[in-house]
Amino acid sequence: MTLPRSYLEYPRRAPGMDHDRYDYRNLFRHKKVSWPGDARVALVVVPVVEFFPLNMNPAQMVVKAVGGMERPYPDYWNYTTRDYGTRVGIYRIFKVLEQLGVPASVAINARAAERAPFLLKEVTRRNWEVVAHGLDMSQVFHGKSSVDDERVAIEAALASLRKASGQPVNGWLSPMQSESHATLDLLSDQRIRYTPDWNIDDLPVRMNARSGAVYGVPFALDVNDRQSVLDFNLSNDAYVEQLVDGFVTLWQEAEQYGGRVFTISANSWLTGQPNRIAAFRRALDIILSHPGIWPTTYGAMLDAYQSQE
Amino acid sequence: MNEDPQLYPYLPSIARPRISWPGGARLAVWVAPNIEHYEYDPPPSPVRSPTPRPAPDINWLTLRDYGNRAGVWRMMQVMDRYGVRGSVSLNVGVCDHYPEIIEACVKRGWELFSHGVYNTRYLYGMDTDQERELIEDVKATIYRASGQPLSGWLSPALSNTVDTMDLLADAGVLYTCDLMHDDQPLPVRVKSKNRLISMPYSLEVNDYTCLALKRMTPRRYTETIKAQFDQLWEEGAENPQVMCLPLHPWLIGLPHRLREFDEALRYITRRDKVWLATGREIAQWYLANHHDPVISALGA
Numbered sequence: 001m002t003l004p005r006s007y008l009e010y011p012r013r014a015p016g017m018d019h020d021r022y023d024y025r026n027l028f029r030h031k032k033v034s035w036p037g038d039a040r041v042a043l044v045v046v047p048v049v050e051f052f053p054l055n056m057n058p059a060q061m062v063v064k065a066v067g068g069m070e071r072p073y074p075d076y077w078n079y080t081t082r083d084y085g086t087r088v089g090i091y092r093i094f095k096v097l098e099q100l101g102v103p104a105s106v107a108i109n110a111r112a113a114e115r116a117p118f119l120l121k122e123v124t125r126r127n128w129e130v131v132a133h134g135l136d137m138s139q140v141f142h143g144k145s146s147v148d149d150e151r152v153a154i155e156a157a158l159a160s161l162r163k164a165s166g167q168p169v170n171g172w173l174s175p176m177q178s179e180s181h182a183t184l185d186l187l188s189d190q191r192i193r194y195t196p197d198w199n200i201d202d203l204p205v206r207m208n209a210r211s212g213a214v215y216g217v218p219f220a221l222d223v224n225d226r227q228s229v230l231d232f233n234l235s236n237d238a239y240v241e242q243l244v245d246g247f248v249t250l251w252q253e254a255e256q257y258g259g260r261v262f263t264i265s266a267n268s269w270l271t272g273q274p275n276r277i278a279a280f281r282r283a284l285d286i287i288l289s290h291p292g293i294w295p296t297t298y299g300a301m302l303d304a305y306q307s308q309e
Numbered sequence: 310m311n312e313d314p315q316l317y318p319y320l321p322s323i324a325r326p327r328i329s330w331p332g333g334a335r336l337a338v339w340v341a342p343n344i345e346h347y348e349y350d351p352p353p354s355p356v357r358s359p360t361p362r363p364a365p366d367i368n369w370l371t372l373r374d375y376g377n378r379a380g381v382w383r384m385m386q387v388m389d390r391y392g393v394r395g396s397v398s399l400n401v402g403v404c405d406h407y408p409e410i411i412e413a414c415v416k417r418g419w420e421l422f423s424h425g426v427y428n429t430r431y432l433y434g435m436d437t438d439q440e441r442e443l444i445e446d447v448k449a450t451i452y453r454a455s456g457q458p459l460s461g462w463l464s465p466a467l468s469n470t471v472d473t474m475d476l477l478a479d480a481g482v483l484y485t486c487d488l489m490h491d492d493q494p495l496p497v498r499v500k501s502k503n504r505l506i507s508m509p510y511s512l513e514v515n516d517y518t519c520l521a522l523k524r525m526t527p528r529r530y531t532e533t534i535k536a537q538f539d540q541l542w543e544e545g546a547e548n549p550q551v552m553c554l555p556l557h558p559w560l561i562g563l564p565h566r567l568r569e570f571d572e573a574l575r576y577i578t579r580r581d582k583v584w585l586a587t588g589r590e591i592a593q594w595y596l597a598n599h600h601d602p603v604i605s606a607l608g609a
Binding site: 001002003006007008010012013014015016017018019024025026027028062063142143174176177178179180181197198199200201202216221222223231232234238241242243245246247248249250253 | 368378402405436524566569
């Protein structure tokens with residue numbers, strides 16, 4: 001066999017990335033970041049609220065939504081387990097956060113908010129931050145999907161969430177953190193400031209996009225509860241250990257290297273389950289028992305970061 | 310296709326010449342960080358899809374990118390703490406994209422060996438000339454970046470052809486990490502006039518297999534490393550062994566795994582009769598002292 005000549009050619013083999021979205025950066029040579037109150041770690045908790053339509057067709061999805069329908073129609077097993085999150089689970093998460101005085105950046109599918117205005121109100125009445133999370137979990141865009149369809153979905157989701165929440169909504173989490181080559185440009189067209197899709201660092205990363213910079217922000221890299229609970233099947237003790245170990249590393253290195261961002265994901269249908277909520281609470285209790293924690297939202301954290309750029 | 314790789318004869322672990330390590334060590338331990346570059350938009354391969362999702366596979370890419378921005382520096386901090394040098398299984402494209410990382414490796418006296426150009430360019434489907442061109446590219450890039458000769462080889466993403474071993478020997482490579490058949494170095498049967506040995510690597514205590522595939526908790530991963538180490542160290546009293554700890558900055562360098570990585574290195578480095586070596590040092594020692602006697606024993 002022989003491969004085409006191009007297989008041994010590397011047109012982007014030069015200093016920096018092999019794309020134009022951002023530059024390489026060594027986290028440990030980043031100018032020291034300081035957070036309000038001289039905090040070492042900005043803590044951002046991200047509850048995730050999703051809508052999985054009963055009639056979504058997994059066979060047609062190139063990138064499948066974890067938690068989506070997979071049994072013959074009507075798949076009540078999956079539909080109702082996910083729906084439990086929006087009716088019950090999410091309020092357990094909110095209660096813990098409220099008790100601990102920790103604000104939330106709530107990533108929510110626009111269609112989930114439309115179907116549960118009460119839920120959205122519970123976010124906005126606390127002045128928590130709404131992060132757009134696409135339309136619903138049946139619409140996952142990727143490198144081979146239609147850019148026009150994606151544009152329509154982004155516009156519709158943002159129009160809906162901005163109107164319903166009364167907030168500017170300038171954060172975007174793509175369903176399944178899946179993007180096309182065009183996503184960042186489309187988001188910048190809609191005045192999106194940041195996306196946890198690009199969780200490549202423990203600080204925000206300024207990325208180039210057509211209509212202005214979009215920042216990649218940290219988001220529970222490899223410790224997302226979708227992974228911890230579903231993929232790794234962690235016990236509650238292991239879940240707490242893992243979060244606390246990760247936090248402590250950042251908290252320790254912040255002393256020498258400047259502020260860090262620590263994030264926790266809390267999917268309503270996972271972390272919101274009765275058998276898991278206490279572990280979420282325990283992890284937060286341990287983290288908050290350390291001095292120098294700034295519980296905040298993505299938006300406020302990014303404001304503080306940008307003011308030091 | 311052959312029913313076995315035809316690269317080595319059967320040689321049972323309990324009936325072979327005894328080898329030795331410098332200072333009477335029972336176990337040679339080498340740590341092999343895989344420092345990699347995964348392309349944003351990799352070209353198609355005839356046999357293997359480079360990304361789980363269609364490119365740009367953000368989910369897959371961001372974790373790997375994190376390794377080069379944050380993870381690798383944390384990994385170095387922990388290794389420095391215990392005086393452990395790395396033998397870097399290097400996608401040599403890293404020399405071009407992130408020279409800062411390479412400078413830090415060279416400054417620490419770490420060995421650089423080949424893991425291809427990118428981890429999204431496989432050997433599958435290459436003809437001999439193409440494979441030779443790749444090896445020469447790697448050799449020249451490592452020399453340019455570090456002044457080091459190319460001594461070791463782990464195929465990019467462990468992709469091989471049946472010609473790879475012969476071509477490596479021709480190019481002066483001393484050891485390959487692609488064969489997992491033993492806990493000692495052994496001669497590899499090559500057509501070349503040069504000698505090539507297999508170097509114990511590991512898919513058992515590799516952070517990729519343990520953390521990404523088997524999804525171990527950080528605690529369990531360190532228990533696994535300790536168990537592997539204890540057993541090989543015991544056996545090393547009778548016939549010295551090699552233990553490799555293969556790592557990836559985008560796995561072990563994540564904040565939630567640092568504490569356990571620290572514990573693993575602490576455990577290994579406080580033990581006596583351990584030779585903390587690089588791949589090249591082990592290969593050179595083996596070639597100088599053991600390769601030919603083992604070949605003779607095999608012929609006997």
